[in-house]
Each structure stands twice: as structure tokens, then as C-alpha cells.
Amino acid sequence: MDETKLIEALTNLPEDANESLVSNNFIASIFLEALGFSNTEIIPQYSTGQGPVDFATRRNRDRDVFITTQTNPFLLVELKGRNVNLSSGSRSYISVVKQLKRYLLGNQCKSAKWGLITNANHIQLFRKHGKVIYPATQVLEITPETIVNITQIIRRKIAKTKRALTVAVYNNKGGVGKTTTTVNLAGALTLKGKKVLVVDFDPNQQDLTNSLGIDSEKSSLSHNLFNKNNNPDLNLVCEYIKHSPKTNKEYQFDVIPADSKLVDLGEDKLRQQVKLNRLSQILEPFKNKYDYILIDAPPNWRFYSQSAVFAADVVLIPTKPNNIFSLENAGIAIAKFIPETQKARKDGCPVALPIFFNGEKISDSQKKVANKAIEKIIKNHRQTTGNSFDLLPYFFPKHTKATPNPTVFEIQPLAHIASASFERLPASYKYKRVRDEYNNLAKEYFLNE
Helix, strand or coil, X not given: CCHHHHHHHHHCCCCCCCHHHHHHHHHXXXXXXXCCCCHHHEEEEEECCCCEEEEEECCCECCECHHHHCXXXXXXXXXXXXXXXXXXXXXXXXXHHHHHHHHHCCHHHCCCCEEEEECCCEEEEEEEECCEEEECCCCEECCCCCHHHHHHHHHHHHHCCCCCEEEEECCCCCCCCXXXXXXXXXXXXXXXXXXXXXXXXXXXXXXXXXXXXXXXXXXXXXXXXXXXXXXXXXXXXXXXXXXXXXXXXEEEEEEECCCHHHCCCCHHHHHHHCCCCHHHHHHHHHCCCCCEEEEECCCCCCHHHHHHHHCCCEEECEECCCCHHHHHHHHHHHHHHHHHHHHHHCCCCCEECCCEEECCCCCHHHHHHHHHHHHHHHXXXXXXXXXXXXXXXXXXXXXXXXXXXXXXXXXXXXXXXXXXXXXXCCHHHHCHHHHHHHHHHHHHHCCCC
């Protein structure tokens, strides 16, 4: 990377440079080269299937020259002129992020792993994993003093693309089916050929560990939490394997079980001896071994739940449509707890996924009552914050002014789920109806099929 060339190009770029100048004088000619891409690895106005993105890039592979084959892009770049405000939270920023996400999910971009937005004043990197797109950096201010460091950060991140998406399953309200969701989602994902690691980070309840018939006495999670050495003991993972005589198949995912030695350990002692990022450090070596890491978090906002959310890329939030407290607590997590964690992490993560209704049979009239309650939660939050943060996309993600759609994704109630627990088996392994429900959940939130 020619640092002098990079700084000079930015310094010589006019303060009011339009999109064409930003593209020709900085991004195409200098910045993408500094990220390590050659001329044959960069395509302008790449057709995504959802419209043309300004640039697509990918490393050449043997005879597969990107500019010739024009297939399987790796990084998409959406540009704007310097007169467009891309500071975090601005209207134009929100619009451009939506634009980039649409391109990343285009039919011609299923292979894409990364996306960038920039106007040469600000820049932000996004990671795409299946259907999920989330920040890999905060919005970074570009200046001649910062451009070299920013370029190095982005170059390092895209060069070492982590395999796993880390998901915390969390709601501050108990009894919403977090453990059921975690276990059956893991089962559904493995049946799709995904390699999954499940983490029981609720040592006081240990429901996930118990539901799989794993002995928490043998867990080494406490040792790894309190170990001052950053390198975790890889033996803390155990295999969960079930053989089906009916299909003659083995079903498997890996588990970090709850540790009985952590039961009733005081909050003060935990915070004195274990840093909030310790779980994240423990999981780091596993992020290239698995497609998904699912963390079952406890229903509170104390050390364990905060650590689980801190370690996650995204947060999946089960709610109950007939329980106002689960809906209110979801709103608090989205508007308060997750932004607090983003501030602590300083990389834009984790982000909340839209809520879903988990396993409650309700009538259409009851749904209307639930929707009215959600509308009130959204309205009250807008009034409190002055519209600085809108809960609407997290409760009604398909709702627009042009096309009102106050619907929430639902997992249907199934008695099979409870009966399967007696066999220490995810119901998604045993029952087709359950499997279909959690396949739908996986497709709704995670899988770009």
C-alpha cells in the first residue's frame, strides 16, 4: 500500500467533490488498490440483480479473472459525493445503508461477504453472512490523518473473513422460549448442512445443558472464564450426537455446556474477576470452525446476559404476543441495552434482529391487541427520544408508509416440542412440523437461499 499516494489523493480531492470525482480521483484509482485489488479485480457499475452497485471486487483465482467472468463478487462499494451526509444516523446515511443491503442481497451477489459505503468524508464497512448484514466498523471519519489507519483496518478485516455468525438469543423477560429457540434452531441449521456451536451461558438455570442430557459438572467453562490467559481451552466443547434408527442418520452439533461451578456466583465477584469481553475472547478461536455460534442468554441484564450480547454479532429476540412485558422488555433491549453494548465494543455491533412471536396460539383479535400494544411502545419511545431512534423496523420490519404491514414473524405452538424434551432431543430433529417451523425461522432471519 502506497501511503503517500493515498494521503495525496484524499488531500487533493475537492471538499465539494461530486460522486464522479470521488469515484475517479480517489476510490477507483487509489483506495481500492490500497485495499489490495488490482485493475482486473474491480468492476464498476456491477449488476447485482437489485440494480447496479458502484463497484464490485473479488480476488482473481487462477484462470477465473473477475473482470472477465464477472461472477461471485466479494466486496461491494456504494459511493456518494462529498455533499451527501453519511454521518451516522443521518437520513442520507440510512438511505444509503438500505441501498447497499439491497445490493448485497441481490441474486448476483450471493457470494458477497462485505459491503462499503463512503463519500470520502465518512466510510463504514459491513459484513454479510447469509441473509444477515451487520456493521463491521462504526462510521469512520476520513481525514488525511486517519485514512491510512482506516484503510489498514478494512484491509485486515476483509482479508480474514470469519466463518461464523454469532447470535445471542435474548430477552430481558423470562419464559419466552429462548432455550427452545436456541436448541431447535441449532437442529434446523445442522439439517441444512451448517456446522453449529451452541453455548449455554445461563449457569443458574442450565436449561439448555439439561435439555440435551449433558453433565454440567464436567464443564470447564468456569476455568476458561477466570483464566487470565487469553487462550481458551478448546476442550471445553463437547459433541452432542443423536442417532436415528428411523433414518439411520446421525444428528450433531457442538455444545459449550453450562458450568455448575458458576451457580449462584455473586455479581460483584464476577465483575471483579472477569471482564465483560471474556466470553467473546473464548469464542474467538471457534469463529473459523463453525457457520453459526448460538448463545442462550439468561433473562436479565446482569453479567451473563451482558457478556452474551457483547460476544454477539446479532441478537435474536423471542417475544410472546400475549405478554406485554416480553414486548416492553424487547423494546428496552433494542433501544437501550444493545446500543450500550455497541458503545462499549466500538465496532457497531451487535445489532438487533426484528422480534418474533414464539409459540403462542392467539386469535386474530388477540393479534390486533398485541399490535396496538406494540404501536404504543413505538409511539412512547419516539416521544421520549425525539425520534432519534425508531423501534418500528424491529417490531414491524415489512411496514412502510406506502404499504402498511404490521405483521410479526411467528413460530406456531407445537406440543411436540415439550414431548421431545423428555428424550433430551431437539424437537426439530424428530418432528417434521417443528422442523418446518424452525426452517422457516432460519430462512426468515439467516439463510439466503
